[in-house]
Amino acid sequence: AQSVAQPEDQVNVAEGNPLTVKCTYSVSGNPYLFWYVQYPNRGLQFLLKYITGDNLVKGSYGFEAEFNKSQTSFHLKKPSALVSDSALYFCAVRDPGGGADGLTFGKGTHLIIQP
Amino acid sequence: NAGVTQTPKFQVLKTGQSMTLQCAQDMNHEYMSWYRQDPGMGLRLIHYSVGAGITDQGEVPNGYNVSRSTTEDFPLRLLSAAPSQTSVYFCASSYSNPLAAGVADTQYFGPGTRLTVL
Numbered sequence: 001a002q003s004v005a006q007p008e009d010q011v012n013v014a015e016g017n018p019l020t021v022k023c024t025y026s027v028s029g030n031p032y033l034f035w036y037v038q039y040p041n042r043g044l045q046f047l048l049k050y051i052t053g054d055n056l057v058k059g060s061y062g063f064e065a066e067f068n069k070s071q072t073s074f075h076l077k078k079p080s081a082l083v084s085d086s087a088l089y090f091c092a093v094r095d096p097g098g099g100a101d102g103l104t105f106g107k108g109t110h111l112i113i114q115p
Numbered sequence: 116n117a118g119v120t121q122t123p124k125f126q127v128l129k130t131g132q133s134m135t136l137q138c139a140q141d142m143n144h145e146y147m148s149w150y151r152q153d154p155g156m157g158l159r160l161i162h163y164s165v166g167a168g169i170t171d172q173g174e175v176p177n178g179y180n181v182s183r184s185t186t187e188d189f190p191l192r193l194l195s196a197a198p199s200q201t202s203v204y205f206c207a208s209s210y211s212n213p214l215a216a217g218v219a220d221t222q223y224f225g226p227g228t229r230l231t232v233l
Contacts, residue, residue, distance in 0.1 A: 102214045106157055
């Protein structure tokens with residue numbers, strides 16, 4: 001079965017500093033990987049995804065993520081954090097071969113950007 | 116496009132009551148699904164549908180019922196509410212079935228329904 005781990009419940013970063021939100025995964029074969037963001041009292045919004053090709057994926061709002069197959073990781077990064085980036089971030093994985101597992105989400109990481 | 120809409124936004128029920136959470140999308144998406152979000156547990160799939168007239172169970176289907184009579188609508192029914200069903204419920208849709216091989220479509224989420232069962 002596929003799984004996702006987000007090892008940090010909360011990440012605190014000062015505004016203007018670089019940020020990293022960690023994600024590791026377990027899936028048979030090459031994964032499809034996603035990052036979603038949830039702002040307070042809102043639904044999830046898509047940020048970026050990795051399917052194949054370049055290991056560095058660029059997404060919305062200046063975010064990017066790096067796929068590392070040897071470390072089974074897909075960490076979310078941004079060079080300079082904004083207070084408005086404060087939100088709940090979810091990593092998700094699925095097996096490209098399909099199956100009833102569908103899309104598996106991590107537990108989420110609260111990102112708090114301090115002015 | 117309104118995207119994915121959900122009603123109501125908030126609901127309080129007493130144990131044993133029944134209700135229907137509404138979900139609609141105007142993007143002509145074939146795939147629709149319901150998730151529940153609980154603190155520290157991420158999102159868990161309740162039921163999904165790959166097209167009108169076709170539904171199936173997800174990870175946590177017990178106590179919930181769904182139907183899909185049209186492409187646009189995918190209501191979730193709580194048959195006899197229990198306190199364990201207190202949660203935030205999200206409806207999502209995508210053009211293709213994410214359970215199928217080779218599909219990596221983005222899922223679009225509604226704003227959620229916050230349900231409290233007393």
